[in-house]
Amino acid sequence: MSIHIVADTKSIAPTVLLPGDPLRARHIAQTYLTDVTQYNEIRGMFGYTGYWQGHRVSVQGTGMGMPSFSIYANELIDSYGAKRLVRVGTCGTMSEKLKLKDILIAQAADCDSAMNTSRFGSYQYAPTASFELLHRAYEHAKAAGIGFAVGNVFTSDQFYDMHGDQKKQIAQSVGTMAIDMETCELYTLAHLKGVEALTLLTVSDSLLTGEQVNPKERQSTFNAMVDIALLTLFS
Ligand SMILES: O=P(O)(O)O[C@H]1O[C@H](CO)[C@@H](O)[C@H]1O
Numbered sequence: 121m122s123i124h125i126v127a128d129t130k131s132i133a134p135t136v137l138l139p140g141d142p143l144r145a146r147h148i149a150q151t152y153l154t155d156v157t158q159y160n161e162i163r164g165m166f167g168y169t170g171y172w173q174g175h176r177v178s179v180q181g182t183g184m185g186m187p188s189f190s191i192y193a194n195e196l197i198d199s200y201g202a203k204r205l206v207r208v209g210t211c212g213t214m215s216e217k218l219k220l221k222d223i224l225i226a227q228a229a230d231c232d233s234a235m236n237t238s239r240f241g242s243y244q245y246a247p248t249a250s251f252e253l254l255h256r257a258y259e260h261a262k263a264a265g266i267g268f269a270v271g272n273v274f275t276s277d278q279f280y281d282m283h284g285d286q287k288k289q290i291a292q293s294v295g296t297m298a299i300d301m302e303t304c305e306l307y308t309l310a311h312l313k314g315v316e317a318l319t320l321l322t323v324s325d326s327l328l329t330g331e332q333v334n335p336k337e338r339q340s341t342f343n344a345m346v347d348i349a350l351l352t353l354f355s
């Protein structure tokens with residue numbers, strides 16, 4: 121048991137999928153897993169454990185932003201023994217190479233959050249994915265013939281940012297492809313705690329054109345990302 125996840129120690133698998141939206145956690149559990157049990161409902165941040173093709177896996181909603189994400193990732197690792205964490209999220213594209221509904225396999229995360237400044241001071245740490253998971257995700261995405269790219273994500277503290285245009289320009293100048301709000305914390309914690317981590321992000325909107333995936337289409341595009349995540353983890 122931990123403060124924000126109230127579950128038996130053994131009720132969470134060592135491999136955990138992490139969507140921001142707890143309803144996406146429920147969708148993944150209902151669509152992909154068998155023998156599912158719901159282990160958490162504290163604060164509506166649903167968590168489930170079940171089996172995918174015989175492999176035990178959990179899926180835990182994390183909320184939006186690094187502070188919320190960090191609470192769930194810390195507790196999953198420290199109190200429940202999570203060893204492989206894969207974020208299955210959404211992002212806004214900032215690159216012509218990454219279209220609506222494509223998937224970004226995030227190799228590293230830029231960040232404007234104060235969390236790593238408070239950890240590392242002026243040392244500019246580079247939060248990166250686990251190479252092995254990244255490499256497997258790349259192979260599976262290529263074999264699936266889906267639209268995807270491997271590149272950096274900018275993890276921002278602010279969805280509505282008065283300096284958003286300026287930050288977008290900086291991100292684009294260094295080839296960073298998309299924006300989310302959690303990956304920097306996932307990759308940092310994974311390195312600090314010696315576990316494996318990867319982020320896959322479906323492009324839900326474009327910072328270039330203002331287009332958005334409509335809610336009906338969202339589910340099927342999320343499914344392509346979850347397929348890649350599960351194949352990456354278990355085959
Ligand atoms: O769809 P999720 O996984 O929540 O990810 C993205 O969506 C939220 C913003 O709308 C942020 O959490 C961002 O990272």
Ligand SMILES: O=c1cc[nH]c(=O)[nH]1
Nearest residue numbers: 210211212299300301
């Ligand atoms: O963090 C996010 C996620 C999706 N789209 C955005 O513009 N930002």
